[in-house]
Amino acid sequence: MECFRTKARDSIMGTKIKNFIMTLYFLIGAVIYIFIYGAIVLVVGFIIRLFSKKAAKRFVINQVVIFGRMAFKLLGIKVYKFGDIPPVDENFLVVANHQSALDIPMILGFCAPVAFIAKKELGKLPGINWYLKYLGSVLIDRGNIRQTAVALKEVVKKMKSGTHFVIFPEGTRSRDGKMLPFKPRSLELAFRNGIKVLPVSIWGNHKILKKKSLVVHRTPAGIKIHDLVDPKEFQNEEEFRLYVENVIKNGVKEIERRLDNEESKG
Structure with missing residues (x-):
């Protein structure tokens, strides 16, 4: 013993x-x-x-x-990618669930080089602010309502001119990988301006780099890119948001199952 x-x-x-x-x-x-x-x-x-x-x-x-x-x-982390971005010329907004700080490089590398709606503090970090600028990101002062309104107008302008943005409607990272409800009106920007949404599901990053931790665990992760969703097909933002949320949630469950199968084969 x-x-x-x-x-x-x-x-x-x-x-x-x-x-x-x-x-x-x-x-x-x-x-x-x-x-x-x-x-x-x-x-x-x-x-x-x-x-x-x-x-x-x-x-x-x-x-x-x-x-x-x-x-x-x-x-040394294996990333399983499912699906590809549809071959379209029009712009879209990437909407994903949020599990870890690794979600950002995963989306950049396996989905699309998107811009971010980020906190203004990130604009003061050398290195990171360089890339934010090149990607066309917009910085927001969350405590300044007027500045935020102006910044969101800039986001819409950039999106209409061809810049892809990404948002995480849950508002925070999930500790256990389970999706949190999307924040009310989180897709209003896309709905009001008739911008299509590209739902993206992520699974496994919460195990690699947990919330409020810098300890890295070597375990596989996956990303699934869904079909574009047109807001014009919905009556209101809530209906549109709940549909996108459900698509991503089902995708998360699918990735979890498929990764379990892949690992059992290995």
Whole structure:
């Protein structure tokens, strides 16, 4: 019995050490990639911009996509992708459930290089603010109602001109992966302006990087891209929102089942 307990303690200790090493690796890698490699990318982008603005933006955006995928690859995390973005020329709003800080690189790398409606504080962080600017993100001062209204008008303007944005209608990250109800009127921006929504379901990121924790756990994750949803097919924002919420919720359950099957095969 004592031998069994000793082995169990050693196993737990081994897991903690492995998680600590992975976390340290993740943090150091994030700093190197965002601040050092990110700076190099933007310098190269600036040089290309001297000859072609479109080519420069295309180059930087492509690097953002690579960053999103590498965030998982370098951690040795397998990401299962289900579905693809429909081949359409019109703009859309990506709507996803929220499980972890890793949701952002996952969407950037496996869905689309989208812009963010972010807190103004992020605009003060070197490295991160560079990418926010290139992606066309809009910064909001949540305590300033007037500034927020102006910022949302800018979001609509950018969306109509071709910029894709992403929002997380739950309003916060889920601790256990289960979806929280969407905030009332969270899709009003899309509904009022007739902008189609691209529902995206995410599962597994809450296990890799838990809320309010920097400890990284190596476990698979998945993302499912659904069909576009047209707000013009619904009577009001609530009906539209509940439909999108249900699509994403069912997608989360599907990914969970499919990942369980994949892991059982392995």
